[in-house]
Amino acid sequence: MRAEIVAVGTELLLGQIVNTNAQFLSEELAKLGIDVHYQTVVGDNRKRLEHVIRHANGRADVIILSGGLGPTDDDLTREVVSEVTGVPLVMHPPSLSRLKDFFERRGRSMTENNRKQALVFKGGTVFPNENGTAPGLAVEANACHYVLLPGPPRELKPMFRKHVIPYFRRLLPSEEVVHSRVLRFFGIGESQLETDIMDLIHCQDNPTIAPLAKEGEVTLRLTAKAASVAEAEALIERPEKEIRRRVGQYLYGTGDVTLAEVVVKRLTALRKTVALAESCTGGLVANMITSVPGSSEAFLGGYVCYSGKAKRKWLGIPASVLEEHGTVSEQTARWLAEKSRARISSDYGIGVTGVAGPDRVEDKPVGLVYVGLASPGKETVVKPLQLTGLRETIQVRAAKHALHLLYQHLI
Numbered sequence: 340m341r342a343e344i345v346a347v348g349t350e351l352l353l354g355q356i357v358n359t360n361a362q363f364l365s366e367e368l369a370k371l372g373i374d375v376h377y378q379t380v381v382g383d384n385r386k387r388l389e390h391v392i393r394h395a396n397g398r399a400d401v402i403i404l405s406g407g408l409g410p411t412d413d414d415l416t417r418e419v420v421s422e423v424t425g426v427p428l429v430m431h432p433p434s435l436s437r438l439k440d441f442f443e444r445r446g447r448s449m450t451e452n453n454r455k456q457a458l459v460f461k462g463g464t465v466f467p468n469e470n471g472t473a474p475g476l477a478v479e480a481n482a483c484h485y486v487l488l489p490g491p492p493r494e495l496k497p498m499f500r501k502h503v504i505p506y507f508r509r510l511l512p513s514e515e516v517v518h519s520r521v522l523r524f525f526g527i528g529e530s531q532l533e534t535d536i537m538d539l540i541h542c543q544d545n546p547t548i549a550p551l552a553k554e555g556e557v558t559l560r561l562t563a564k565a566a567s568v569a570e571a572e573a574l575i576e577r578p579e580k581e582i583r584r585r586v587g588q589y590l591y592g593t594g595d596v597t598l599a600e601v602v603v604k605r606l607t608a609l610r611k612t613v614a615l616a617e618s619c620t621g622g623l624v625a626n627m628i629t630s631v632p633g634s635s636e637a638f639l640g641g642y643v644c645y646s647g648k649a650k651r652k653w654l655g656i657p658a659s660v661l662e663e664h665g666t667v668s669e670q671t672a673r674w675l676a677e678k679s680r681a682r683i684s685s686d687y688g689i690g691v692t693g694v695a696g697p698d699r700v701e702d703k704p705v706g707l708v709y710v711g712l713a714s715p716g717k718e719t720v721v722k723p724l725q726l727t728g729l730r731e732t733i734q735v736r737a738a739k740h741a742l743h744l745l746y747q748h749l750i
Contacts, residue, residue, distance in 0.1 A: 406490030615641030676711030
């Protein structure tokens, strides 16, 4: 089945809110084996919305519309879909009753315009909204399935998971399942990864191989369609084995796992601990680690020593080192790693210092970062990096490089 997602709302076009619904819906539809060919955003304008829907009808089996189901005059989605399909709207007593109860529970009177949220397609499907006022709707017309969902993500997402997914599953061939596996890489760029497996991508059919770069990492999604999950797994196994053979040294995990999770899991399994001394990342490495449940077993603590004064006072880095080599230097990163390890009595110590931008520091370029790793019984390793991007991007990438340096050592 081919799908088109239509987000309705002038606020989206003005940039007042971000269209996160499209991303969520595309991911969920891909899991169902429904291919999203187009995403469209249109304002609260009757003529333009009608044009978009008619155009989508000519190229999609499923049109999913989000937004425009509210009580005001500019909420037009259900009315326009009714005009395009020729399916009339009728009052739905259960939805009207839920609306009245909604307002009564809050001690408010329901205005007359709210009644239109209880209008549904005659002979269509109604999806209850447990988190808002407007129910979701579905109707089949003109050889197309129209699915209308509320705009707020806190309403759309639970409704889709609980009600819309079962609706689609009834439409799909029961003998086919879609199954994916995500491979996560760090330390290799998207272009290099693609080059190394280009022949596999060109020959893809079932399973498909889709690369995606995000925040300094690269993922490969392998997706197979088969009669069962076990058969889909078998189809995925062969290309995955070849991918691992070629670029496995950059692979750190599968599925939704993060670098911080694999580091914490490995440290915990080895009964080892780590401490931090961060400068340019401003505590971001610690934030990534402590976002992992159970990280207290592996992470003892750290310093955010942003200034030279803090580096001297808290960690005892000699002023002569900072004056001779600078706060952004291989020597400073080494001291940060070693002193954090010694002062907190951890097995490993990580030090990060660099220039996140937007201006040069000590006449050193933006993006220059040094990551140090102090380990038991081994010489401290310092990795120089020249990162690109805006300030926040450089900080995130530097933090991930710090985690990856420790991960490489642990394995």
